[in-house]
Amino acid sequence: MDQQFDNDIADPKTYGDLDKQHALFTQMRANDPVHWTAPEGYRPFWTITKHADIMEVERQPDKFLAYPRSKLFPIEYELKMKEAAGGKPHFGRAISQMDMPEHKVYRQIAQEWFQPSPIHGLSPKIIELAKRSVRDLVAKGGACDFYKEIASPYPLRVIMLILGIKDDPESERKIMDATARYFGGSDPEVGQGEGIIEATFQYFDFFEPLNKEKRDNPTDDVASLIANAKINGEPIDPAIAQMYFVALAGAGHDTTGSTSAGGVLAMIQNPQEWDKLKANPDLTHAAVEEMIRWVSPVKHFFRTAKDDYELRGKKIKAGDNLLIAFPSANRDEDVFEDPWSFRIDRKPNRHLGFGFGPHICLGMALARLELQIFFKELMPLVKRFELNGDPRWTWTNFVGGLKTLPVKYELE
Template sequence: MTIPTDVANTIIDPKAYADGRRIDEAFSWLRREAPLDVAEVEGFYPFWVVTRQADILEVERQNELFHNGDRPTTLTNIEGEKKVREMMGGSPHLVRSLVQMDNPDHHAYRRLTQAWFMPQNLRQLEARIREIARSFVDRMAAHGGRCDFARDVAFLYPLHVVMEVLGVPEIDEPRMLKLTQELFGSADPELNRTGEAIADIDQGIAAIQETVMDFMTYFNAMTEDRRRQPRNDLASVIANGQVDGQPLGHLEAMSYYIIAATAGHDTTSNTTAGALWALAERPEVFRALKDDLSQIPGLIEESIRWVTPVKHFMRSATADAELGGRKIAKGDWLFLSYPSGNRDEAVYADPFEFDIARSPNKHVAFGYGAHICLGQHLARMEMRILWEELLPRLESVELDGTPANMTANFVCGPKTVPVRFKMH
């Protein structure tokens, strides 16, 4: 049995993710009726849709059996994949970051920066991150009771933290934000490079490629600078890093910067914006949090589950396998749906409720296994510090207009969250 065409079309439609309700309904139907089945969508190679959390964990646990790099790591149509392979000398990837790597490369490249992102090292940054958070809370207060929390706070605060860690000067932060939104919002006319709806595959790939080239030009100059004068920043680690006694390849080094500069802040921004949106709609939850700030960790985990900024990754089977009672053939492509795993009725009571007291809250928003998000501890720390600074000063908050999500099916979250608030 294959997944009904209308459902298959919905789960890859960027507009359905912007809608939210449509995507939830599609995945709820799949978990109930076809939790592991094949989607056949016109213009795409067939792919398995993995919707249950247990099956997602099973795939993520076995990274030798289910590879990241052999086929595109994000859902790409046949024509798009062909064009990228022609452009990249046979590789299906425009960039080659940790996300597109399998072992032994994945392990070796991850080890380069892993120490930077461990909790004991991040503690040294806590005082500086708190200063940054405070400045953004002050900036919000200066708006005088109304702002777009997504654009005025949530997008900019994690961006500033990550750029400081990376070593990008503050003057270049708007450029980094714009390029990140172009990359992840390529299907969104308000965010992509063209400023209009993308008409065809050629235009879409060309726009993404131009954005990637802009990133590479920027980080190439940074690499040269850090090789001449290393500093205590992540850019210096990448610029001077070695794998197997050799400097990083050009594509790998540029890709390392790009993933640090984009995924490093965008997912945290999405989660932070989504959390305040949820609180603005739920005054009773907001009051409970205000009364007991020890619930902040619960707020953070629930908002990560609630927003699930990374919507999917693809894997391909390196051998025949069995998953969830189904036979997967060598070479088969699998679509791991993280939002579906994070709404799985088998794991969560009331998965469609925003519940900051949810315990345990073992979501899959950061992935699992060898490819679990490298920046997860930094993301949690940034959010914790922001809420510790903002909640004591925020007396009330409510929506001031209609929030909206990005139009994207890979990485996305709120793009506008207009709020009215009182602060002291």
């Protein structure tokens, strides 16, 4: 593995080419699964590619910290962020960047709300939103960009619902735009070359008034819960409340849209799986898990070693950073039988698409529910999808998936 190999791991363009992305990870799993990676223009790190090693790291949050390095940025951009944040590594801290005991305190604010049973209470409203998306598909008359026009708007509307944001096209456009810039800033077709700094300010413009509104007039939504939370008896710092909103809006939208579009593409490429799901709606739950494994829309998060640690024979030093490669874990030959085949009834399916340990995805019950509802609404109405152009993936080394999926379809 040479310099170019390391450069490719960091390069957002690599993730716009799925074959290349998976070839790099497969090579690392086989030859150097805990790989010291030193891409030009980035601070070096260990890339952790095996399922078992990722679990070993994630289950020890006291030894592997989420702060301060959480995502992969070029050094130049890290310096720009520090400047924009007045000397701190980040503008405000989302829960993904917190460690114990702080992480537990802030995660608990919304933890209860995101449990399966309260989330399932939202089903009727989510079904309405899914029906609306499927109606949009029907109205397009047989051809559309499935990612842009269907898969992406649907989870955005779900997020707006849970944050208690008025369902209007203007708010939809603003959040959609900020999210595209937040995750797709490296892709000139998605984020117009702008990155996380601009996107965070754009989100703040939207969430600052929302935080105030929910404090003054709380309603029955997760935004009101966060805006009115008390930390050690004191009102939550508005900057942290807003970062919470940013995390929910960003994490909850792009991930889910990428999964449903990637799932449809996988079924176009494996028509027997489409037929199986149409004939057996009871498989929807398992199918959604397989889509998450297959797509792995979250490419990484970082951890920092608190002390020296030995992992698979490699001597990790205190202060070293570790990049946790979720898509690699989800193709690990030691865990998944025939990992390269997309099987909607895969069982067991111990994927790490939602992560593991105390930072495991806060929104996973919601993500599962909204994806299951979506496919239950979609499958009976569409006879078959076909490609109507080339699918293309976002250039992002952090979160994302398809940026365009042109399809033709025949309705039942």
